[in-house]
Amino acid sequence: MIFFTLIQEIVKMMNWEVLLVLSISTCLGITIGALPGLTATMGIALLTGLTYKIPTSLAIPLLMGIYVGAIYGGSISAVLINIPGTGAAAATALDGFPLAQKGEALTALNATRWASGIGTAIGLFALIGFAPLISRIAEKAFASPEFFLLAMFGIIICGSLTAGEKPIKGWIAGFMGIMLSCVGIEE
16 A cells, blocks of 8 residues: 555656756755755755745755755765765765875766765665654654653753853753744644
8 A cells, every 4th residue: 555655656756847846956956065065954954945935746856856966966075175065975085085086086976976876765765664664653752751851952962062161051052942942832
């Protein structure tokens, strides 16, 4: 039953509008990832505003294309100039840049392209296979006490990450953030 539904959804996604949006957003994502300092997450954050007025059937592929393209694009600057465009490309800089110095940059870029494609496919199939199971576990495992403990853990981490020996500043900032996030909650 789930497999049949999955095939139906894939067929629905194979229209020219979705494929065009996915192609353009992937190219844009590669550009964002290749620029050091603009990560995949930053690309998503910057371009999420574009998705407010378009249908969900186009907005989700747009964001997916940007993210996947940016993850791959980070390897381009890692190989060519030894500056990873994204955090995921840090290991690529260790192996790819020495190959580029030997004149084998095209070989390194082809390897990163293949690795990114294979990794994306494996990740997609893992998501399709395990997302329903994980969501059912999360629904049963997380109730109000767990969310409270998660929030307290975040505040404790805020205190421990602050510079200096006074974690109270981080704790106060964490509590203020939680208080601001609770404004307007409705159940």
